[in-house]
Amino acid sequence: MSALLAAESVTVRRGGRALVEAASLSLRAGEVLALVGPNGAGKSTLLRTLAGLETPASGTVRLEGRPLAGWPVPARVRRIGYLPQSFTPHWDLTARALIGLGAGRGAVLPWGGTASGPADAPDGGIDALAAGFDLADRLDRPWSTLSGGERGRALLAAVLATEPPVLLADEPAAALDIAQQLRLMRRLRARADAGRGAAIVVLHDLNLAARWCDRVAVLRAGRLVLDGESGPVLRDPALDAAFGVRFRRTAEAGRVMLWPEEG
Numbered sequence: 001m002s003a004l005l006a007a008e009s010v011t012v013r014r015g016g017r018a019l020v021e022a023a024s025l026s027l028r029a030g031e032v033l034a035l036v037g038p039n040g041a042g043k044s045t046l047l048r049t050l051a052g053l054e055t056p057a058s059g060t061v062r063l064e065g066r067p068l069a070g071w072p073v074p075a076r077v078r079r080i081g082y083l084p085q086s087f088t089p090h091w092d093l094t095a096r097a098l099i100g101l102g103a104g105r106g107a108v109l110p111w112g113g114t115a116s117g118p119a120d121a122p123d124g125g126i127d128a129l130a131a132g133f134d135l136a137d138r139l140d141r142p143w144s145t146l147s148g149g150e151r152g153r154a155l156l157a158a159v160l161a162t163e164p165p166v167l168l169a170d171e172p173a174a175a176l177d178i179a180q181q182l183r184l185m186r187r188l189r190a191r192a193d194a195g196r197g198a199a200i201v202v203l204h205d206l207n208l209a210a211r212w213c214d215r216v217a218v219l220r221a222g223r224l225v226l227d228g229e230s231g232p233v234l235r236d237p238a239l240d241a242a243f244g245v246r247f248r249r250t251a252e253a254g255r256v257m258l259w260p261e262e263g
């Protein structure tokens with residue numbers, strides 16, 4: 001099956017240094033791909049490049065086979081939902097206003113995309129959408145009063161409001177409690193399985209990747225060192241070298257589970 005989104009030998013340089021080097025990665029319909037690697041490996045840089053927010057020094061990013069740079073921005077942001085690692089609005093927006101902006105994508109989203117302005121979410125509106133993220137009673141609260149996990153969920157609701165066929169999510173599980181992590185991963189899995197959207201998700205929890213993701217790509221010092229089906233990648237000794245730890249591996253319901261020990 002052809003790729004929805006693909007990086008072809010992409011190199012990103014900043015300050016005279018290659019942050020991502022000759023990275024090739026593709027995402028196909030129905031996939032949830034975990035992008036993992038140590039701090040500073042270049043995961044956010046690669047994700048931002050795939051979203052069209054960084055311009056590579058060389059290489060190409062293609063969306064549905066066409067170079068990203070050739071897409072009109074409104075069409076691109078409707079197809080690619082990008083969830084940043086951190087986000088602070090310039091104004092103390094309510095969650096409702098933020099989700100409305102996400103639903104109206106097509107003039108400026110606060111994190112750099114474009115939108116036509118606040119709009120009602122499809123299929124039942126913003127209230128129904130927010131209920132799915134356990135935010136029903138927090139919708140009219142200013143951003144500054146929301147907890148870290150509530151902000152993460154509101155942002156994800158804003159990004160998913162238009163059901164983008166591609167989701168690029170940078171550490172979406174980081175601020176979530178365990179129950180919310182499971183809800184997040186189940187949601188991404190269900191979207192992919194129903195053909196509603198594929199996702200690349202930056203994760204630090206390899207056991208979430210093992211349980212919920214079809215594929216795992218491992219970035220180390222700007223280079224993709226492993227990319228393949230989750231089981232084989234997570235069993236590969238190169239994973240230990242990439243993270244500089246020793247993983248003890250067990251099997252649980254046919255899935256690998258990893259227990260890191262200092263190497």
Ligand SMILES: Nc1ncnc2c1ncn2[C@@H]1O[C@H](COP(=O)(O)OP(=O)(O)OP(=O)(O)O)[C@@H](O)[C@H]1O
Binds near residue numbers: 019
């Ligand atoms: N604009 C920039 N100029 C110079 N260096 C940068 C710039 N942006 C990021 N870096 C460096 O590039 C490297 C990759 O950063 P990036 O945020 O992509 O890593 P990451 O894998 O997402 O890390 P983490 O797991 O800590 O979030 C880091 O060493 C970072 O300090």
